[in-house]
Amino acid sequence: AQRVTQPEKLLSVFKGAPVELKCNYSYSGSPELFWYVQYSRQRLQLLLRHISRESIKGFTADLNKGETSFHLKKPFAQEEDSAMYYCALKSYGQNFVFGPGTRLSVLP
Amino acid sequence: NAGVTQTPKFQVLKTGQSMTLQCAQDMNHEYMSWYRQDPGMGLRLIHYSVGAGITDQGEVPNGYNVSRSTTEDFPLRLLSAAPSQTSVYFCASSNPPGQGTLGQPQHFGDGTRLSIL
Numbered sequence: 001a002q003r004v005t006q007p008e009k010l011l012s013v014f015k016g017a018p019v020e021l022k023c024n025y026s027y028s029g030s031p032e033l034f035w036y037v038q039y040s041r042q043r044l045q046l047l048l049r050h051i052s053r054e055s056i057k058g059f060t061a062d063l064n065k066g067e068t069s070f071h072l073k074k075p076f077a078q079e080e081d082s083a084m085y086y087c088a089l090k091s092y093g094q095n096f097v098f099g100p101g102t103r104l105s106v107l108p
Numbered sequence: 109n110a111g112v113t114q115t116p117k118f119q120v121l122k123t124g125q126s127m128t129l130q131c132a133q134d135m136n137h138e139y140m141s142w143y144r145q146d147p148g149m150g151l152r153l154i155h156y157s158v159g160a161g162i163t164d165q166g167e168v169p170n171g172y173n174v175s176r177s178t179t180e181d182f183p184l185r186l187l188s189a190a191p192s193q194t195s196v197y198f199c200a201s202s203n204p205p206g207q208g209t210l211g212q213p214q215h216f217g218d219g220t221r222l223s224i225l
Contacts (some may be wrong), residue, residue, distance in 0.1 A: 043219060095156060
Protein backbone atom coordinates (compact mmCIF):
# COMPACT_ATOMS: atom_id res chain seq x y z
CA ALA A 1 0.00 0.00 0.00
CA GLN A 2 1.10 3.53 -0.65
CA ARG A 3 2.01 5.58 2.36
CA VAL A 4 3.62 8.94 3.03
CA THR A 5 5.25 9.74 6.35
CA GLN A 6 6.42 13.06 7.69
CA PRO A 7 8.13 12.32 10.99
CA GLU A 8 8.06 15.85 12.40
CA LYS A 9 4.73 17.34 13.42
CA LEU A 10 6.40 20.64 14.28
CA LEU A 11 9.71 22.08 13.20
CA SER A 12 10.99 25.35 14.63
CA VAL A 13 13.99 27.16 13.20
CA PHE A 14 15.39 30.65 13.49
CA LYS A 15 15.24 33.10 10.61
CA GLY A 16 18.23 32.63 8.34
CA ALA A 17 18.85 29.04 9.43
CA PRO A 18 18.66 26.12 7.01
CA VAL A 19 15.50 24.06 7.08
CA GLU A 20 14.78 20.51 6.00
CA LEU A 21 11.31 18.98 6.14
CA LYS A 22 11.47 15.23 5.87
CA CYS A 23 9.22 13.07 3.72
CA ASN A 24 9.45 9.34 3.20
CA TYR A 25 7.18 7.21 1.12
CA SER A 26 6.42 3.55 0.59
CA TYR A 27 5.65 2.48 -2.93
CA SER A 28 7.34 -0.13 -5.04
CA GLY A 29 6.98 1.63 -8.38
CA SER A 30 7.90 5.09 -9.62
CA PRO A 31 5.50 7.63 -8.19
CA GLU A 32 5.28 11.36 -8.61
CA LEU A 33 6.00 13.34 -5.48
CA PHE A 34 4.67 16.77 -4.60
CA TRP A 35 5.03 19.30 -1.82
CA TYR A 36 2.02 21.43 -0.91
CA VAL A 37 2.04 24.42 1.43
CA GLN A 38 -0.85 25.80 3.45
CA TYR A 39 -0.47 29.25 4.96
CA SER A 40 -2.61 30.12 7.93
CA ARG A 41 -6.28 29.39 7.18
CA GLN A 42 -5.68 29.38 3.43
CA ARG A 43 -6.06 26.77 0.76
CA LEU A 44 -3.36 24.26 -0.02
CA GLN A 45 -1.08 25.41 -2.80
CA LEU A 46 1.33 23.39 -4.87
CA LEU A 47 4.87 24.30 -3.87
CA LEU A 48 6.80 22.00 -6.17
CA ARG A 49 6.81 18.60 -7.85
CA HIS A 50 9.79 16.44 -8.42
CA ILE A 51 9.48 16.05 -12.18
CA SER A 52 9.82 19.76 -12.82
CA ARG A 53 13.03 20.01 -10.77
CA GLU A 54 12.41 23.66 -10.06
CA SER A 55 13.01 25.87 -7.09
CA ILE A 56 10.03 27.76 -5.72
CA LYS A 57 10.49 30.45 -3.07
CA GLY A 58 13.98 29.10 -2.51
CA PHE A 59 12.76 25.58 -1.71
CA THR A 60 14.11 22.51 -3.45
CA ALA A 61 13.40 18.82 -3.10
CA ASP A 62 15.24 15.86 -4.54
CA LEU A 63 13.68 12.47 -5.04
CA ASN A 64 15.90 9.74 -3.61
CA LYS A 65 14.51 6.45 -4.84
CA GLY A 66 17.06 4.43 -2.89
CA GLU A 67 15.97 5.96 0.40
CA THR A 68 12.37 6.52 -0.81
CA SER A 69 12.59 10.10 0.37
CA PHE A 70 11.62 13.50 -0.95
CA HIS A 71 12.89 15.94 1.65
CA LEU A 72 12.15 19.65 1.24
CA LYS A 73 15.06 22.02 1.83
CA LYS A 74 15.75 25.71 2.00
CA PRO A 75 19.16 27.16 2.87
CA PHE A 76 17.91 30.29 4.65
CA ALA A 77 14.46 30.25 6.25
CA GLN A 78 12.29 33.37 6.24
CA GLU A 79 9.48 34.23 8.65
CA GLU A 80 6.99 34.13 5.78
CA ASP A 81 7.84 30.46 5.29
CA SER A 82 5.93 29.63 8.47
CA ALA A 83 3.14 27.34 7.31
CA MET A 84 1.91 23.76 7.18
CA TYR A 85 3.72 21.61 4.63
CA TYR A 86 2.31 18.43 3.15
CA CYS A 87 4.16 15.85 1.13
CA ALA A 88 2.01 13.94 -1.36
CA LEU A 89 2.43 10.93 -3.61
CA LYS A 90 0.65 10.06 -6.82
CA SER A 91 1.01 6.79 -8.67
CA TYR A 92 -0.54 5.55 -11.86
CA GLY A 93 -4.22 4.75 -11.51
CA GLN A 94 -4.24 5.65 -7.83
CA ASN A 95 -5.43 8.63 -5.84
CA PHE A 96 -3.18 11.18 -4.22
CA VAL A 97 -1.88 10.14 -0.82
CA PHE A 98 -0.94 12.91 1.60
CA GLY A 99 1.35 12.78 4.59
CA PRO A 100 0.20 14.05 7.99
CA GLY A 101 1.95 17.38 7.50
CA THR A 102 4.71 19.30 9.25
CA ARG A 103 4.12 22.70 10.75
CA LEU A 104 7.13 24.93 10.15
CA SER A 105 7.61 27.82 12.50
CA VAL A 106 10.34 30.32 11.62
CA LEU A 107 11.30 32.37 14.64
CA PRO A 108 12.60 35.94 14.37
CA ASN B 109 -10.10 32.66 -13.05
CA ALA B 110 -11.99 31.37 -10.00
CA GLY B 111 -10.41 27.89 -9.90
CA VAL B 112 -12.09 25.76 -7.25
CA THR B 113 -14.90 27.43 -5.31
CA GLN B 114 -16.32 26.02 -2.09
CA THR B 115 -19.40 27.19 -0.22
CA PRO B 116 -20.10 27.81 2.57
CA LYS B 117 -16.84 28.82 4.25
CA PHE B 118 -18.18 28.14 7.73
CA GLN B 119 -21.12 26.13 9.04
CA VAL B 120 -22.39 25.02 12.42
CA LEU B 121 -24.80 22.10 12.57
CA LYS B 122 -26.61 20.19 15.26
CA THR B 123 -26.20 16.45 15.53
CA GLY B 124 -28.57 14.71 13.15
CA GLN B 125 -28.95 17.59 10.72
CA SER B 126 -28.09 17.15 7.07
CA MET B 127 -26.39 19.56 4.71
CA THR B 128 -24.57 19.82 1.41
CA LEU B 129 -21.14 21.30 0.90
CA GLN B 130 -20.82 22.78 -2.56
CA CYS B 131 -17.78 22.57 -4.81
CA ALA B 132 -17.43 23.97 -8.31
CA GLN B 133 -14.46 24.26 -10.64
CA ASP B 134 -14.13 26.19 -13.89
CA MET B 135 -10.99 24.53 -15.25
CA ASN B 136 -12.76 21.67 -17.03
CA HIS B 137 -10.96 19.17 -14.80
CA GLU B 138 -12.15 15.59 -14.96
CA TYR B 139 -10.90 14.51 -11.56
CA MET B 140 -12.48 15.95 -8.42
CA SER B 141 -12.16 14.88 -4.81
CA TRP B 142 -13.18 15.69 -1.26
CA TYR B 143 -10.81 15.58 1.70
CA ARG B 144 -11.19 16.20 5.38
CA GLN B 145 -8.35 17.79 7.30
CA ASP B 146 -7.93 16.93 10.96
CA PRO B 147 -5.01 17.80 13.28
CA GLY B 148 -2.26 15.18 13.11
CA MET B 149 -4.12 13.22 10.43
CA GLY B 150 -3.26 15.25 7.35
CA LEU B 151 -5.76 15.07 4.52
CA ARG B 152 -7.91 12.00 4.20
CA LEU B 153 -9.80 11.24 1.02
CA ILE B 154 -13.58 10.95 1.45
CA HIS B 155 -14.89 10.48 -2.08
CA TYR B 156 -13.63 11.16 -5.55
CA SER B 157 -14.83 11.30 -9.13
CA VAL B 158 -12.97 10.67 -12.37
CA GLY B 159 -15.66 12.25 -14.51
CA ALA B 160 -19.32 13.16 -14.75
CA GLY B 161 -21.50 10.29 -13.62
CA ILE B 162 -18.62 8.40 -11.97
CA THR B 163 -17.89 8.48 -8.24
CA ASP B 164 -16.04 6.21 -5.88
CA GLN B 165 -15.18 5.93 -2.21
CA GLY B 166 -11.97 7.09 -0.67
CA GLU B 167 -10.41 6.30 2.66
CA VAL B 168 -13.18 7.64 4.96
CA PRO B 169 -16.51 7.59 3.06
CA ASN B 170 -18.92 6.64 5.85
CA GLY B 171 -21.56 9.26 6.57
CA TYR B 172 -21.01 11.10 3.29
CA ASN B 173 -22.57 10.93 -0.16
CA VAL B 174 -21.49 12.53 -3.42
CA SER B 175 -22.79 12.90 -6.94
CA ARG B 176 -21.27 14.22 -10.15
CA SER B 177 -23.98 15.23 -12.60
CA THR B 178 -21.77 17.78 -14.37
CA THR B 179 -18.05 18.20 -14.92
CA GLU B 180 -18.08 21.44 -12.93
CA ASP B 181 -19.88 20.46 -9.72
CA PHE B 182 -19.13 17.89 -7.05
CA PRO B 183 -21.31 18.38 -3.94
CA LEU B 184 -20.67 16.52 -0.69
CA ARG B 185 -23.68 15.58 1.43
CA LEU B 186 -23.69 14.83 5.13
CA LEU B 187 -26.71 12.64 5.68
CA SER B 188 -26.99 12.86 9.48
CA ALA B 189 -24.25 15.00 11.00
CA ALA B 190 -22.24 13.62 13.89
CA PRO B 191 -19.69 15.39 16.14
CA SER B 192 -16.96 13.17 14.64
CA GLN B 193 -17.53 14.96 11.34
CA THR B 194 -16.34 18.26 12.78
CA SER B 195 -13.46 19.09 10.47
CA VAL B 196 -12.22 21.29 7.67
CA TYR B 197 -13.31 20.01 4.28
CA PHE B 198 -11.37 20.64 1.10
CA CYS B 199 -12.44 20.04 -2.45
CA ALA B 200 -9.77 19.56 -5.12
CA SER B 201 -9.65 19.03 -8.86
CA SER B 202 -7.07 18.04 -11.43
CA ASN B 203 -6.66 16.71 -14.92
CA PRO B 204 -5.83 13.10 -15.68
CA PRO B 205 -2.18 12.21 -16.14
CA GLY B 206 -0.62 14.07 -19.00
CA GLN B 207 1.82 12.64 -21.46
CA GLY B 208 4.96 11.58 -19.66
CA THR B 209 3.55 12.22 -16.20
CA LEU B 210 1.69 10.16 -13.67
CA GLY B 211 -0.54 12.90 -12.38
CA GLN B 212 -1.29 16.56 -12.67
CA PRO B 213 -1.16 18.57 -9.43
CA GLN B 214 -4.40 19.10 -7.58
CA HIS B 215 -5.99 22.54 -7.24
CA PHE B 216 -7.69 23.11 -3.90
CA GLY B 217 -10.60 25.24 -2.77
CA ASP B 218 -10.49 27.51 0.28
CA GLY B 219 -12.11 24.90 2.49
CA THR B 220 -15.29 24.68 4.56
CA ARG B 221 -14.92 24.77 8.33
CA LEU B 222 -17.70 22.60 9.74
CA SER B 223 -18.63 22.24 13.40
CA ILE B 224 -21.15 19.69 14.62
CA LEU B 225 -22.61 20.33 18.05
